[in-house]
Amino acid sequence: MIIDALELPAGTELQADVCIVGSGAAGIALALPFADGRHEVIVIEAGGARHEPETQALYAGEVADTRLHPPLDRYRERRYGGSTTTWGGRCVPFDPIDFEVRDYVPHSGWPIGHETLQPYYARATQLCEAGECAFDAASAFPRGLPPLLAGFDSASFSTDTLERFSCPTDFGRRYRQRLDAAANLRVLLHANVTGVELGDDGRAVSAVRAASLGGKTLRVRARCVILAAGGLENARLLLASDEVQRTGIGNAHDLVGRYYMCHLAGTTGTLALEPGVAVRYGYDVSDDGIYCRRRFALRADAQRRLGVGNFIARLHHPRITDPAHGSGALSLLYLAKPFIPYEYAKRLHGDDAHGIGRWLAHLGNLVRDPLQAFAFAWQMLTQRKLAERKFPSIIIEPRRPRFSLDFHAEQLPNPDSRVTLGSERDALGMRRLHLDWRYRREDVETVARALATFAADVRASGIGRYDYDPDAIEAEMLRYGAYGGHHIGTARMGRSPREGVVDTNLQVHGVDNLFVAGAAVFPTSSQANPTLTIVALSLRLAGHLQARLAAGAPHAAAPPRELAA
Amino acid sequence: MSARVLVLGGSGYIGGQVARTLAAAGGWQVIVASRRPRAAAGVRTLALDARNADALAGVVGGVDAVVNCVTGGPADIRANADALATALRRQARAPRLVHLSSMAVYGASTGRIDEWSVTAPQSGYGRAKCDAEDILRHCPNTVLLRPGCVYGPGSVQWSVRIAQLLRERRLGDLGADGDGYGNLVHVDDVVAAIRQSLYRDSAAGKTFNLSLADADLPTWNEYFVEFARRLGAVPVARIPARRLSLETQLLAPLLKLAELGLRRLGLDTGGLPPAITPSMRALWQQRIRLDSRRAAAELGLRWKPLGEGLAETAAALRVVPLARQPA
Structure with missing residues (x-):
């Protein structure tokens, strides 16, 4: 059921088996598998059903260089449904190489492999309403498609991988009925989590503290607590909850808020094709009714050969x-x-x-x-405003065969790119974030080498030319600053507390019943947009929590771990 | 000498399939009774009003088993049950009765529903089916079957009309409106359940849900998308909620009026496009899962996998795929 916390008596204390902080893609994907099960779940949502300026203002913070990063109350929504109320709907799974340790990428490698996540992508794709889990043209279009770019012969780029588009689905609206109908689920609106309280030994969460803008407070006690408030807010909550662990929860090794990644994106150059070269610009609709799009994806072996991060590019107006x-x-x-x-x-x-x-x-x-x-x-x-499944982007067939290239590249992990707590406080007394997004020379190199390879392959294929200014790449990828809305890496996954904030089960190292969901836990950013992988990880986490709750894992019996505080 | 079975409502979809199957299987002398019987190979036909106890009493006395597939409006359903119960009470030795009820007796219930769950019918049809069960349950030697949505080749309601709606892009992926579970059961499985209910002594006095195993139940969205793909009615459309509202609140009443008008004029209503009614929309949202394990275990049934059933159904609709073939 969905409850407005404003209607609860002040000082209410609630109990549950699971407490999920946030009702965006991560939180709702995590809550749904519990629907109609035997565990009590509370989802705490800061906002209401609509965008409310006063609530949204709680997201504001400081940005070190405003040319490089949008304001912190942009590209994320503090409301029921979270940022799925505004996302673009692009669904792309991570590639196997994204999980590998790459010797040319410092801090790379996930402690789980692609095969661990793969089983969850099918259900995740379904929840995102992006159809079947078929992300290559051959399986999604068994009757075949005309080539993306006829005659383009490249050992470095694949034109076979797909992005599939969600409606885009507002998770809050789409799954409202199911959340509302489940007797064992409670979604609390207008409850801003202001702190995660640990027991005296710092080894387990005792309660989650929340407040409404009207000044009411409430507490939720739960056997498991999951932060699913977004890549920036998760870090803020961990850092701000410093009553017991003085540097913030899970931050004994100064990892929370570091390795903050977005994606590097931009539009550059001109692809001029010879007359008569067939090109498929735009979307193909799969049998299950999904808008799909192929793109130029830098193959894994080419990434290794060039020593660069993951990279894709699309034809663009x-x-x-x-x-x-x-x-x-x-x-x-x-x-x-x-x-x-x-x-x-x-x-x-x-x-x-x-x-x-x-x-x-x-x-x-x-x-x-x-x-x-x-x-x-x-x-x-007709196909966007009035349609429930929206035509995903602007496609305008050019009069002459001229395109620019829209690239989306991995940002490599960088401990100096980080969010910390600033000195200002919000209306609820919580310290606001200070964000210092940094990129490195290697990030520019990813784009530079990939574009050079693309240009060479176009030329060698004899189908035209790709002209661009190699010296302008950095300016192009920073023209609009860091790609908006992808907040990655601030509570990265690692096998040990020295390597990550959370372990492979997304449990905060050293805190027995605290978990993090969302892109904060991604150790690396891939070329892929994060939502689909956020949902897949949440589904995996739901399974882990269900098994754990069923086993009745008592706190006291937890195996000894390295102390995090 | 083979046993004799009377199939009431034997000209209907399920009744007809039962009669043909029993006749083909041998071991049964099949008598098909309906108001307007159609001749069929291997069966005896009988014109009979199944709401008339005297008419029924004259026939049920001479048979070993009765399969009751009579349907119609709520009044017909109740009248048939009353008449059948009365006729059976007059017999010295009660024949085995297999009565076809419906999941409509569970009404708007949600969650996992087994045969011990309370019945809570909501529609006039559901209440009549529930009353019929209550009337017939007290007859000796009775088996009650509660099928979910019966699909398969020739099923007008859940296959033929759905196919037409999918082809016209009036149905497809319904979003939250299609999140309910499709408690589908293939017509062959219903026929198998009826046959087993005739044979097995242990089935007497019992009620059985009939639907795919609950782990295999598709959501209605999954059913529509999969069926559309099998039909070649691709790409599957996304149907906005407000389009569905137009269908259920505007088009469906208009189609109903047109149907009544044509009937009054004595004209055929078969040419009218199918309607999407408010009750269909409600059903497609309903998170109800029939638990059919009892039927599987005690009647020895193995549910036909949905993919197989849909493939047959699509083939029976003799569809030329609309989609482009490879060059």
Whole structure:
């Protein structure tokens, strides 16, 4: 059932077997397997059913360099459903190489392998409403597809891997009925967790403390507590809960908040194809009705040979802000930017000069090419605005075979990229985050070497040319700063407390009943968007917790561990 | 000399299948009774109003078993049960009665439901089925079967109409509206359950749920997507909730009116498109799982896997895949 904490008496104490902090992709995926089971579950959600500015403001924090990272109350939603209320829906599993120790990538390697997570991807894909777990073109399209780029012959890039798109599914809305109907589940809205309380020995959580903006407080006592509040907030909660473990929970080795990764993304260069070269730009719809898209994926052996991180690139339209593209549809988007949500309008602003001249040039494009603009607006209305399964992105077939390349690359783990507690406090008295996102030379190299290889392979294939400015790569990948919304690595998984905040079961080292779900636990970031893997890890964690609760694991009987405090 | 079995409602979908199967299997002399019997190979047909106790009494006296597949409106269902009970009470030796009830007796219940779960019918149909059970349960030598949604080649309700709706893209992935469990049971499994109920002495006085094993129950979304793929009705559409509301609140009542109008004019209603009714929508959301382990164990049934059943069903619909074949 779904309960508003504002309606509970002040000072309420609740009991459960499982307490999940957060109702986003991680929290809901974790709660659903418990529905109608025999364990009592409480999900604590800070927000309400809708976006509320005062609640959202609790996310605000300081950013060390605002050119490099968006404000902390952007790209995440403090509300029921979490950031799935705003995500784009791209579902991509991690690749086997992402889990490996790569000698050319310091701090790489997951303590679990691809095969450990693989069994959970099918159910995760289903929960994300992205259809069957078929992420290569051959299995998703058994009757075959025309080539992505005819004649492109590359030993380094695969054109066979797929991204599959969720509706995009707002987990809160989609699974509301199921959460509400389950008698053993309680979702508490408007309950902001302000601290995780440990017992005196620091070895187990005794209670989770929460407060509403109206000043009511409540406590939840549970046999297992899982932080599923997002990659930034999980770290904040661990660091801010410093009453017993003075440096924050699980932070004896100064790992919480470090290794903060996003992705490196940008749009660059021009792929000019010879006349007659067939190219499949855009989406293919699989039999199960899912928008799927192929892309150029740097193969694992090429990554090893080049000594770079994981990398993919998609064909893309020219930069929207530059009216030289001559496209009425793209100019329409430029002119419509005041009506497009911040998270998706960023690329419409960019850092180019703005002014009436540019605006007029776009208006000129629109006037010269009204049909394309109209067709595009119609598609956006019928296949996006009114559809429950939305056409995932802007696809405008160019008049000439010219594309830019939209890349999405792994950011390599870097202990100096981190979040810490700042000095300011929010309305509930919790210290706000200070975020210092850093990238390294090697991250630029991933993109540089991958693009150089792509350009060489295009040329060698004799199908055209890919021209780009190698010296502008760093500027391009930072044009909009770190890729928004992917908050990875702040409570990384590691076999020992020295290597990670959580163990392979996502349990905080040294704290017997505290777990972390979400991208915070990813030791590396892959080329893939994180949501699908977040959901897969949550499903795995649900299984682990169910087995543990069924076995009745008493706290006192836990095997001795290295003391974390 | 072979035993004699009377199939009431033998012109219906399930009754017809039962009669044919028993006749083909041998060992039974099959008498098919219905209001408008159709001649069929190997069976004797009999025109009979199954709501009339006197008419029934004249026939049930001479048979070893009765399979009651009579359906209709709530009043017909009750009248049939009353008449059948009355007719059976007049017999010195009660024939085995296998009565086909429905999962509708469980109404809007959710969770795992076995034969001891309380019945809580909601629809007029469900209440009538429940009353019929109560009337017939007290007849000696009776087996009650509660099938879920019977699908398979020729099943109008859960196969033929669904196929049409899938092809027209009026059905597909329903999102939260299709999260309920499809308590499907293949018609062959229902027929097998009836046969076993005729043979087995130990079945007398018992009630059995009939559906796929609960671990294998698909959600309705899974059923629709899988069936659409087998039909070649791809890509499967995502049906927005407001489209479903239009279907159930606007189109369904209009189709009902059209059906009544055509009937009044004495015209065929078969050309009307199928409706998606509010009760179907409610069922597709319902998280109910029939526990059919008792039937599997005591009637010795092995449920036909859904994939196999759907493949047969799609083949029977003689579909040319709409999708493009490889070049």
